[in-house]
Amino acid sequence: MAAHDFDFSAVEKRLGVSRRTFLKFCTGVAASLGLSSNAAMAMAQAVADPKKRPPVIWLHGQECTGPSEALLRSEQPSLEHLILDLISLDYHQTLDTGAGHQVEDIKKKVMAENKGKYLLVVEGAIPTANDGIFCKIGGETMVDITHEAAEHAAAIVAFGSCASWGGVQSASPNPTGAVGAPQLLAGKTVVTIPGCPPNPANFIGTVLYFVTYGKLPPIDEKGRPKWAYGRLIHENCYRRPHFDAGRFAKEFGDEGHRKGWCLYKLGCKGPETYNNCPSLEFNNVGGGVWPIGVGHPCFGCSEGGVGFSKPLFSLADVKTHTPPNMFPGIEDRESSTGISSGAAAIAGAAVGLAVGATAMASKKLDGKEKDAE
Template sequence: MGDLDEYEGALAGLSRREFLTYCTGVAATLGLSPAFGVKIANAAVAAPRPTVIWLSGQACTGCTESLLRTHHPSLETLILDTISLDYNETLMTGSGHQAENWKQQAMKDNWGKYLMVTDGSIPTKDGGVYCKVAGKTYKDAVLECAKGAAAVISMGSCSSWGGWPSTGVNPTGAVGLNEIIKDKPVVSVPGCPPNPYNFLSLVLHFVAFGKLPELDDKMRPKFAYGRLIHENCERRPHFDAGRFAMEFGDYGHRQGYCLYKLGCKGPETYANCPSVGFNDVGQGTWPVGTGHPCFGCTEKGVGFTKSIHELASLKSVAPPNSYPAVAVEKGEGMSAGAAAVVAGIAGAAVGAGAVISSRLGKQDAKTESSSTAAE
């Protein structure tokens, strides 16, 4: 617990007892234990923490919901001890003019120092009228907020490159944040939803070191998006051995075989899903771990673009063509492709043998003729 004397006057001249009572009520309103009232009070009088302004566009709120399910650090630790989440339409208690005035004040007081986070795509068609907040188009809101941001982060695939709102005919002209903000780098944390720990690690790195971590060519943090899902997938050995599930519920699917033949996009998708998992309930808590193919939600041009069961474009090794077909029951022999390969090899061997025998025969005849002439 902090110095209780610091609470005096922390909120409109309330007494220490009144202020603690108020903070305990806030904790209860947020669904937290009353004990968190003291943490809220300490946070209110602590040294300023990095301000975060979180804006939401065309989105399903899944990115924020994912963030709510973190445990190390927990959400309350993050927003009370590490950062100051000054604006988030889903989590803030204020609304209407109060919320918008608070956002403007937070931006003004922390100009050039705050973190801007967005989830959801930005509609651009018809002047951006398909997403408006407080009478202002979302496009105008992000442009305004980005001007004073120290760093800009796209949370989720929709904000990173348009996501599902940009799929197909794209009726609203939805685009990612990096197509709107051109005068400063936009860091991307794609996923549908993204793993919250990728976002937390990115923010905490910025808080601790005052700079962003190493990024890849798509502006994603390399610590999270530096390797293919395929490389760390628990089903990778089955891929290498040519063991695949061919349909949901078949023998291979029940045995945990590779889901490549069902359209898994792991071989062309960069993310750390198999290594980190979701919801802190142990390994296997990600799509492939539950028996469903990865659909490539972190990759532009893959997720929401390719059919779910369309085969992935392999970026690493492919299983040899000589593997038996995975759909053939035991004892029924090899595939036609494998048989053709073996037949080709056997045919080449027979042909080579015939040529060698022919040459040997000619050589023997030549030798015999030479011996006769010598006599």
């Protein structure tokens, strides 16, 4: 159905935004997911239909509530629009107005009445040592609670690094036997949205995809949505040209650090961490608000085996040198025989021209195909 054929008056009133603003938001989310404008329209119609709001059961294990706190500060959409207009948040141990047996009974009732329909969100690691006694809610262990909630869930989302792979709780020596939801629920598909805290946009985009299509987006081998975790931070980092040119900050406050040079020598884990931090930054604040943007190395918070595992200032394992791949090794880049800043700029311009030419060719080809139709 075309946009002009759909009546958005109800959603305009409910969300308090204009039709134009609402459609721009849905288009932006669809673009972030790598979807077409038609998908944006389908997403807008799904959000506008109250019947498509999925019931959500939100569990908390071992964690600092950072993912929920980050979500509380989201603006696109704000939390109240998320829980009142996009989903039906029926159980959340931090945001519930009730307490005790009342909310626990509501949780069980919602799960029983919506078998195969509700979305399960797990926040926090799950301790498995000593039969799970290190985390109990309402007299039940987090292990049992998670298994019970996952049994009839339509989809399961692990929100945050702790829920995705154990996070800081699973760091050595891990006395509580903390694991992530995918490890506990072996055999079930669990979409992971790691980060400490994770970017709310990655959660909201995943939920909107679920609301629109009734399924979760394509994921990689670690359960992460490909649209959000498909590339290394290093690939999109705006300090990458300095890395390629061999310009590194070596100490906090030195000339290179003050000039915004690459933080690899200070232990930046961007070369081995998959996330979309450089493009989204954090929580719509703008102004470079994310670790590298404010001058601190990435510590790999969203990458299992890196964050909370590797020493903070140890050198990262560089997984890729491309694009471009014609530069000398890291140890040679600071020598006089290494590539100069000017050469790096010329190479960067060449890459940019190639990408631009490809984009224009694709655009023209697309136009010809449409004309042929």
